[in-house]
Amino acid sequence: MSNFENILEVKGLITEFQTDSGWVRAVDGVSFDVPKGKTVGIVGESGCGKSVTSMSTVDLLPKPMGQVKGGEIIFKGRDLRKIDHDEFYDIRGGEIGVIFQEPMTALNPVHKVGRQLTEVLLLHKNISKSEAWKEAIDILDKVGIPSPESRVNEYPHQLSGGMKQRVVIAIALACKPDLVIADEPTTALDVTVQSQILELINSIQKEMGMSVIMITHDLGVIAETCDEVVVMYAGRVVERGSVMKIFKEPQHEYTRALLASIPSLDSPRKSELTTIPGTVASITNFVDGCRFCQRMERTGETLKVKPELVEISPNHWVADCPFCNNHGK
Amino acid sequence: MSNLLEVNNLKMHFPIRGGVTMKNVGFVKAVDGVSFTVKPGETLGLVGESGCGKSTLGKCLVRLYEPTAGQIVFEDDDITKLSQSELRPLRKDIQMMFQDPAESLNPRFSVRQIIREPLDIQQVGKKSERDAMVLELLEKVGLPASAISKFPNEFSGGQRQRIGVARAIALNPNLLVLDEPVSALDVSVQSQVLNLLVELQKELNMAYIFIAHDLAVVKHISDRVAVMYLGKIVEIADADDIYHHPRHTYTKTLLSAIPVADPTIKKERIKVEGEIPSPINPPSGSAFGHRLNHPKYEETIGLDMPLVEIKPGHWVAADPCCLSKEDYIKAKALV
Numbered sequence: 001m002s003n004f005e006n007i008l009e010v011k012g013l014i015t016e017f018q019t020d021s022g023w024v025r026a027v028d029g030v031s032f033d034v035p036k037g038k039t040v041g042i043v044g045e046s047g048c049g050k051s052v053t054s055m056s057t058v059d060l061l062p063k064p065m066g067q068v069k070g071g072e073i074i075f076k077g078r079d080l081r082k083i084d085h086d087e088f089y090d091i092r093g094g095e096i097g098v099i100f101q102e103p104m105t106a107l108n109p110v111h112k113v114g115r116q117l118t119e120v121l122l123l124h125k126n127i128s129k130s131e132a133w134k135e136a137i138d139i140l141d142k143v144g145i146p147s148p149e150s151r152v153n154e155y156p157h158q159l160s161g162g163m164k165q166r167v168v169i170a171i172a173l174a175c176k177p178d179l180v181i182a183d184e185p186t187t188a189l190d191v192t193v194q195s196q197i198l199e200l201i202n203s204i205q206k207e208m209g210m211s212v213i214m215i216t217h218d219l220g221v222i223a224e225t226c227d228e229v230v231v232m233y234a235g236r237v238v239e240r241g242s243v244m245k246i247f248k249e250p251q252h253e254y255t256r257a258l259l260a261s262i263p264s265l266d267s268p269r270k271s272e273l274t275t276i277p278g279t280v281a282s283i284t285n286f287v288d289g290c291r292f293c294q295r296m297e298r299t300g301e302t303l304k305v306k307p308e309l310v311e312i313s314p315n316h317w318v319a320d321c322p323f324c325n326n327h328g329k
Numbered sequence: 330m331s332n333l334l335e336v337n338n339l340k341m342h343f344p345i346r347g348g349v350t351m352k353n354v355g356f357v358k359a360v361d362g363v364s365f366t367v368k369p370g371e372t373l374g375l376v377g378e379s380g381c382g383k384s385t386l387g388k389c390l391v392r393l394y395e396p397t398a399g400q401i402v403f404e405d406d407d408i409t410k411l412s413q414s415e416l417r418p419l420r421k422d423i424q425m426m427f428q429d430p431a432e433s434l435n436p437r438f439s440v441r442q443i444i445r446e447p448l449d450i451q452q453v454g455k456k457s458e459r460d461a462m463v464l465e466l467l468e469k470v471g472l473p474a475s476a477i478s479k480f481p482n483e484f485s486g487g488q489r490q491r492i493g494v495a496r497a498i499a500l501n502p503n504l505l506v507l508d509e510p511v512s513a514l515d516v517s518v519q520s521q522v523l524n525l526l527v528e529l530q531k532e533l534n535m536a537y538i539f540i541a542h543d544l545a546v547v548k549h550i551s552d553r554v555a556v557m558y559l560g561k562i563v564e565i566a567d568a569d570d571i572y573h574h575p576r577h578t579y580t581k582t583l584l585s586a587i588p589v590a591d592p593t594i595k596k597e598r599i600k601v602e603g604e605i606p607s608p609i610n611p612p613s614g615s616a617f618g619h620r621l622n623h624p625k626y627e628e629t630i631g632l633d634m635p636l637v638e639i640k641p642g643h644w645v646a647a648d649p650c651c652l653s654k655e656d657y658i659k660a661k662a663l664v
Contacts (some may be wrong), residue, residue, distance in 0.1 A: 045518075191378070192378065192582060195585075220590045223589060231337055246608075261520040262545065263520070263523065265548055265589075267545075269569070276521075279485040279487060279488070280485075
């Protein structure tokens, strides 16, 4: 690696799932870049396709029901969709690490922590078992696990939730990846532990210079950890740009409503919160046109085609629906 | 009657059985000496990390658990020792609403059956009138009348939680215990349900005990907030007071750990190692002082650290590890 400005470029990603009612499109033409050394957040409500997007990039969709049907996933100049299965094994876990949401289910309950950590090292590095074991202890130490020499011999159930998440992070970082995908890394954790874990990811990122994709539904986590944000709604990107732009000058009505609906510590007690009427349409009922117009039940003249992302100012893109933002053409 | 609910030194210890004879080998002290009051029409928020005993406390209040010790006084009656049949008429006045709308609604019941059930059990009005009551309740929680013959699986998470609200308010309770009512919901839907709860409280003059781990949500809806750590309340005060002038280090730590949805604010974090200890063998001294590795921890072993009213309406545990010097001197004088 070296001279790529963006470690990952996702272009027009389409992912579909086979269901009883045919193929449904969970991700519909999502594009974004992950610059080197930066953290990009993907935020949206449940079912918006943020996890499917990230799992598509590392080929971890449930098969054969889930399939990437279109688009390009350019990682360090290579299209990951075009490389073969064996090569993908080297990249996933090696050059791309994944931190999963539930540390309880991400770890194998019947294997020792050390074995789960060395597994990834032995797979990707040409080292002996004892070297791997030594390295595993080093990594556990780095992610802030006290007395790692004895912890490597423990089973996941002997660790607390925060400790387990540290082990999951250790596994993701074991091979010093260039890109880490963190899928709701702190959702299952308490706030005090969450802040420990976010700080850990942040400090390791600075030290190793890796890029991070942070997937979360928590706008607070995004504001604190990310450089850039991708806001998704119903399988599509509605707005993306720098954290400052998105939080301070949100253009899409959905982004604005999402930010306004979080109760803040400064808002007056029991005041009325901004809401978004209705709920997200079911995936089988998605319209071709603007899906946020569908949610708002806007009738009359609406967009019949998929709104394109337009760049309204440098590195600030918004879905071009004349009803959902003021910047439409 | 100034207080709707009064809880005195409530304890809930779950026995741990082990060995072949299933002998009692210890206790999980989930709730360990909790006292507070709730006034009619007010909201008391209950916050803390997982395992602090907040949900157990909620379940004790509606007697889903039999408390080990202590006293629950509701409308001047001691309900701690009432039998289930004696409790039944009281159920009208205290209702509970649960976290997961998918699990707390019977999937084989239609919405009519779900909301009618409490009305039928308590024999409210005439049988023929109850369907009309259900429709009225549906309207109150913002669901269409057509919902009445549908089943829970036909609704989204937010709508299911509205059904849960309708069932909880069906009997016009004076007190509603809400256990994490919005934590399973997305933010945009969460704000809908919060608005609904605020509106209903104004309309029906219910008191709420609002249990949640999301401090911003609790702050939004509560008049007073109690912070729990390891089975005990460490601080209880007016919501604005506790958020702007917290006294206890644990409250300060919790508040400083919330990520703020504003990239221009860089917060000062109070760093704390580790996690909440197990309530099976809690530290013998100051529980949070232990987690902080506080130099004064040794002093607190065996020390009685009751809640004291450090300022009118603001109660805090007299813990030398977790209070500022001035506050502790003040608190100690009050013990």
